[in-house]
Every structure is written in C-alpha cells, then in structure tokens.
Amino acid sequence: MSEQVKIEDLELMGRLRSGDDIALKLIYDKYWNQLFISAYNILHDQQACEDIIQDIFINLWNKREIIEIRVSLKSYLFASTRYEVYRQVRNGSVREDIFDNIHERLETPSEYGNIEYRELLSQINSIVDKLSAKCKVVYKLSREEQLSHKEIASQLDISTKTVENHLNKALRQLRISLGLF
Numbered sequence: 001m002s003e004q005v006k007i008e009d010l011e012l013m014g015r016l017r018s019g020d021d022i023a024l025k026l027i028y029d030k031y032w033n034q035l036f037i038s039a040y041n042i043l044h045d046q047q048a049c050e051d052i053i054q055d056i057f058i059n060l061w062n063k064r065e066i067i068e069i070r071v072s073l074k075s076y077l078f079a080s081t082r083y084e085v086y087r088q089v090r091n092g093s094v095r096e097d098i099f100d101n102i103h104e105r106l107e108t109p110s111e112y113g114n115i116e117y118r119e120l121l122s123q124i125n126s127i128v129d130k131l132s133a134k135c136k137v138v139y140k141l142s143r144e145e146q147l148s149h150k151e152i153a154s155q156l157d158i159s160t161k162t163v164e165n166h167l168n169k170a171l172r173q174l175r176i177s178l179g180l181f
Contacts, residue, residue, distance in 0.1 A: 009073035138166035
C-alpha cells in the first residue's frame with residue numbers, strides 16, 4: 001500500500017471520527033467493490049454479500065468515535081469482511097451449496113483477499129484430512145476432480161449409494177466443524 005493511500009485513509013478516518021458523513025461516502029466508494037468481490041468469491045450470493053458490506057459500513061459509522069484501527073483502513077475493512085463471511089458460514093446463513101466446487105473457487109487467484117482464501121482453504125483441508133480414508137478419497141474425487149457419483153463408484157468399486165453416504169458424511173462434518181449446526 002502506498003504511503004499516499006495510507007495518508008488519505010488516515011485523513012478520511014479523522015474526518016469520519018468527527019462525524020463527517022462525506023468521509024464515510026468516500027471510504028464506501030473507495031472500498032465497496034473490492035470488499036464485495038472478496039466476499040462474493042467465497043459465498044457466491046449477491047444479496048448476502050451486499051448485506052455483509054452494508055453492515056460493515058454501518059458498523060464503521062456507528063463506532064466511528066471509538067474504533068481504533070491498528071492496521072491500514074483497507075486491511076481493517078478486509079478483515080471485517082472476512083470475519084463476517086466466516087460468521088455467516090458458521091451460523092448457516094448461507095446456502096448449503098457453498099461447498100460445491102469450493103476448492104476450485106478458493107484456489108482461483110483473486111486480486112483481493114488471497115489471505116482469506118488461504119485461511120478458509122486451510123481450514124477446509126484440515127477438516128477433510130480428519131475424515132476416514134475412504135470418505136476423504138470420495139470427497140476429493142467429487143469436489144476436486146469433479147467426478148460424478150457413478151464415476152467414483154466405478155473407480156473405487158463401490159456402489160453409488162456408498163458414494164452418496166460418504167459425501168453426506170463429509171459435508172456433514174464440514175458443516176459441524178465450521179459451526180453450521
């Protein structure tokens with residue numbers, strides 16, 4: 001981040017603390033799109049992402065007099081977005097299909113939020129690594145290799161019903177571990 005941007009942000013935060021609503025609008029205009037893209041790359045839910053970003057800016061305004069930002073404003077806003085996205089996932093406020101192709105979405109380079117992706121991907125990989133051997137293989141073939149239930153069953157010499165059971169078990173474990181239940 002350039003020194004000029006840091007100075008601009010510090011000035012905007014000073015104005016915001018003083019109750020200058022124009023400063024809030026300038027911060028909003030400067031960061032809204034980047035924050036939205038960061039949240040959308042994970043959730044793929046436009047309304048939920050818009051609500052998250054709106055809440056972050058409302059919170060910024062409501063706490064403007066007491067908020068202490070120890071990092072850059074941009075880092076603070078991205079961290080706020082990341083934590084709110086995780087909270088939405090934990091509370092089950094997002095669609096269940098968030099786990100479909102999540103590895104692909106998280107590994108896709110993004111100009112915004114590589115840290116967020118690595119953190120969530122690491123958390124998901126940690127959960128998947130704790131699955132039973134067969135369950136882990138089935139999950140990875142389904143989500144990382146995008147194989148159909150029938151293709152997995154054929155490759156592993158098991159029934160499609162067993163594939164479904166392993167996938168249900170894996171997704172249930174992901175939801176529990178991420179706090180969705």
